[in-house]
Amino acid sequence: MSLEFFPPTKEELEQIIEGLKARLEEKVIEFSIDGKNLFLPSVPVISVQEILMTYLQGRFEISIDDRYIWGWDVLTSIAKNDGFDTFTDFSLYYKSKMNSDGVYSGKIIHWTKLKY
Structure with missing residues (x-):
């Protein structure tokens, strides 16, 4: 499986990804595509x-x-923290990533102390 996972930009406080299973306990992500x-x-x-x-x-x-x-406010901050301009852009993107049952399951990788 290919992950859509890239180093965070200045705008991103977090990144939402699916398919990440291991190595998070090391608290460092090494990027590769x-x-x-x-x-x-x-x-x-x-x-x-x-x-x-x-x-x-x-x-x-x-x-x-x-x-x-x-x-x-919370929904729009999740979208903006993930690098999207609007919640509408965020929801359209993740709807396109959902399975046939209308579900997307993943992890939020936080680059700051922010948590929801």
Whole structure:
């Protein structure tokens, strides 16, 4: 599986990815794409949270660490912290990544002390 996972930009306080299983306990991520070392710097991981996004019956919903997330301010901050300009852009992107049941499950990799 190929991960869409790149070093964080200045705008990103976190990055949401799927398919990451191991090496997070080391608290450092070494970047590579398709197994090729790109000589990118290792980045310290401050914390990791589980995220579940669903799109069912016309509703886009988010749970983080088994807690339902609601409130426009929180939802827009999640989108902006993941590097998106708007929550609409964020939801459209992740809807396109959902499985046939309308579910996306992944991890939030935090580069700062921010947690939800």
